[in-house]
Amino acid sequence: MSATDFLGLWLHILAVVAYGGATLAVVVMVIPAANGAADAASRRSILVRALRIYDPLAIAVLGIVVMTGASNLTTYKAAMRGAFFERVGWLLVCKLSLAFMVIMVGTYITFGLAHRIVRAEGLGDPPDDAWLTSMTRRLSIACILSLVLLALTVWLGLELGHPSMYAIPPA
Numbered sequence: 001m002s003a004t005d006f007l008g009l010w011l012h013i014l015a016v017v018a019y020g021g022a023t024l025a026v027v028v029m030v031i032p033a034a035n036g037a038a039d040a041a042s043r044r045s046i047l048v049r050a051l052r053i054y055d056p057l058a059i060a061v062l063g064i065v066v067m068t069g070a071s072n073l074t075t076y077k078a079a080m081r082g083a084f085f086e087r088v089g090w091l092l093v094c095k096l097s098l099a100f101m102v103i104m105v106g107t108y109i110t111f112g113l114a115h116r117i118v119r120a121e122g123l124g125d126p127p128d129d130a131w132l133t134s135m136t137r138r139l140s141i142a143c144i145l146s147l148v149l150l151a152l153t154v155w156l157g158l159e160l161g162h163p164s165m166y167a168i169p170p171a
């Protein structure tokens with residue numbers, strides 16, 4: 001493996017770890033801390049302080065995952081030539097389908113939920129306890145779903161480089 005490919009794979013894994021770690025932190029640290037707050041105003045401000053950083057971070061690292069993955073793929077395809085699809089076709093189709101779902105759920109978390117909480121604070125909207133409870137519950141569920149999808153994608157990613165007895169049979 002060339003130095004550039006190795007660097008690409010290293011960045012690919014680091015970005016996956018960063019996304020997983022930050023998303024796990026939202027579920028096990030940020031949301032419980034916010035739920036422990038005395039009132040809706042302090043609850044929202046705890047969420048906003050964390051999500052204001054989480055949003056751009058999550059989008060940036062998911063972008064790095066896709067870009068490094070795509071460059072890895074080019075090398076991979078060149079190395080395997082005609083046997084590419086026969087050897088890793090279905091495995092890659094499954095992995096990229098899961099990766100697509102990780103990115104879709106990740107986009108929903110950042111733009112569909114977290115950004116709306118940050119914007120409500122930014123616009124000075126009066127804190128709404130029922131709305132915050134519903135948004136926080138959806139945020140928690142979406143983050144857990146994203147982590148499960150991420151774990152499955154990591155499994156298939158590892159299968160690409162290190163085929164095991166659980167490997168998806170070639171096409």
Ligand code: HEM
Pocket residue numbers: 005009012013016065066068069070071072073074076096098099102103150153154155157158160161162
């Ligand atoms: C959330 C999404 C993703 C996750 C969690 C993920 C995870 C992984 C993991 C754990 C590996 C194994 C590294 C190893 O061999 O030790 C890997 C390798 C790889 N990934 Fe991804 N990946 C994701 C998205 C993508 C995307 C979108 C692409 C392509 C567009 C891609 C292309 C590749 C390729 C080609 C390899 C093999 C690299 C090599 O062994 O040289 N990945 N990925």
